[in-house]
Amino acid sequence: MQSISLIKMTLIATALIGASAYLHRSPATAEDLRIGRQAMPISEVKLMLHGGSSQDSITDEVKRRHIPEKISAATEIELTESGAKPVLIAALKDGNNILTENQKNAFDKRMELANATRQGLAAMQSSAASAQANAESQERQRQASLQQENLRNIERRQQEQAAKDREMAQSHSRLENHNIGGVYGIIRRGDVTDGYGHVIKRRP
DSSP states (O other): OHHHHHHHHHHHHHHHHHHHHHHTOOOOOHHHHHHHHHOOOHHHHHHHHHTTOOHHHHHHHHHHHOBSSOOOHHHHHHHHHTTOOHHHHHHHHOGGGBOOHHHHHHHHHHHHHHHHHHHHHHHHHHHHHHHHHHHHHHHHHHHHHHHHHHHHHHHHHHHHHHHHHHHHHHHHHHHHHSSOOGGGSOOOTTOEEOSSSOEEEOOO
């Protein structure tokens, strides 16, 4: 029982110390915000290293802008394998180049805003691409529908013209076989007419 009470007292004391430290933590200054917002993420260090930037310039950037936290052992190995020299590794582990808590909070907020902005832009681009794809699909459908309508109109006109041609051919045939001459038909030699151009009797 005594050990349980001791544990409880220890936990309570730890919580009180943490709360006191939080309450007495100095507020972020304008300089903290400036440093935090311009801080250099480790990913940028890696990018500069892989991009061929001189390690002196990278080290100077780390010292000028600071980094959010001390590099881990795994990151140190990765950078070393990528060609980082001891001077650069030392700068990345130097406490003077690490952000304070207030500066780190400003840095985190900047990164959150940047991530939100990237996600918003990606969503907008995706939405725009989707809208464009839909518009292109609708235009293709409209063009296909218009083409089909044109084909139907052409086929209809062809059918109408064919019907007119058949009617005209039938009309000509009827006129040729009609029993009236002159302007109503063809007068053949030997046909008997009535003097007005009308065939009275066809030649056998």
